Amino acid sequence: MPGLVMGGLRRLLPRSLMARSVLIILVPMLVLQAVALQLFYGGHLDVISRRLAGGVAGDVAFVAELIRREPVEDHPWIFREAAWRLDLGLAFERDAIIQGERRPSMSILPLEEDLNNALGERVRARFDTDWQSDPRSVIIRVQLPEGVLHVEAPRKRLFTTTLYLFVIWLVGSALLLSGVAILFMKNQVRAIRRLAIASEAFGLGRDLGPIKPEGASEVRQAAAAFNRMRERISRFVGQRTEMLAGISHDLRTPLTRMRLGITMLPRSAETEEDLAALTQDMEEMERMIAAYLSFARGEGTEQSRPADLVALVQDVAAKARRGGAAVEVAAPGALPLPLRPDAVRRCLGNLIDNARRHARRVAVAVETVPRADTSGPGGEGQSLWAQVTVDDDGPGIPAAEREGAFRPFASGRPEGTGLGLAIARDIVRAHGGDILLEESPLGGLRARLLLPV
Structure with missing residues (x-):
């Protein structure tokens, strides 16, 4: 089973060196940022969200209790004070009843849940919240004996900009580090790729010339070693070709003299068969020498x-x-x-x-x-x-x-x-x-x- 798991992971990994190197750099960073985000989201943000929601819920409960206790002629005064001191917009719908429930719209954040929990603890009456009608406010409806109280609470009272800054920092640092890693590894991999291309071409008989050492010190060392190897092999092939050319000349010269001597020998019916056999042996020797020299030369000089x-x-x-x-x-x-x-x-x-x-x-x-x-x-x-x-x-x-x-x-x-x-x-x-x-x-x-x- 562990072997199958490792084999599956190897198949999922990218094949190129650049992709693997960038992955090695980015994965620990992303894991670290995910842990930091979880600590922030589950700790700091949760505490701040509950405190902000508790403050809004307390103000709504206080206003609702005032409206329930104070006579109707005092309601305008309560509305003015709530708008000025609590930054809450109020409206009262007499003889209305809350029907149905509003659909939540921000389930990715703990704001709705925290606000609902806080309202449930403090208001002690039927209520619902509307996060969709106004993008800048949350509409809270509270059921009172005489009707429904509509409270318009600004979202900035429930939301902290720290989350934006934290997310921007996470995303920005990830993008910045990714860009730096990609640029750096691209330069390193480019040197290795050039070395691989030059090695492959030289092995296939296409001499592209010496390559320029660049990149990390180990890559430069490999490039310098390749250049030295290429120079030694080229020098060896050149020396061997010159030597084989001389051997070819030295071997063909006596064969030519022997062929000329056989041609100049007197011919008769008794010697014709022997001379033909000697000529055939000479031709066979020439073919064998040509084959041996071709094999030893290996066609190494042609580009x-x-x-x-x-x-x-x-x-x-x-x-x-x-x-x-x-x-x-x-x-x-x-x-x-x-x-x-x-x-x-x-x-x-x-x-x-x-x-x-x-x-x-x-x-x-x-x-x-x-x-x-x-x-x-x-x-x-x-x-x-x-x-x-x-x-x-x-x-x-x-x-x-x-x-x-x-x-x-x-x-x-x-x-x-x-x-x-x-x-x-x-x-x-x-x-x-x-x-x-x-x-x-x-x-x-x-x-x-x-x-x-």
């Missing part, structure tokens, strides 16, 4: 920019068709996304080449699908995936071996280097997405590529 995913798919499919593959494409007119086009082109090429090497038919489809988890790698608040499916009718990969096919140098199919799927997943995950292997409706393997929209 993200707006690109049309559908155009990239169409381009890669057209290249595969020129190589003799049967590739079908079903896609919308356009789907612009922030991408690293060369890296995504390499990823799609690896998937389509992997499919066409082991199948006769390849079908590619591009669409958008809803995201079940909006707080995934693409970032909170995104609700769609851009999905690219590559289906083939080949032998496929057993379900137990599909995840292992993504490991570098592990091939789930024969005649592969084991780097195509590893490179493809590395590229997609750098964009905040993922690649899944599933059973294809065509009978072979389906590679499902997901990119955040």
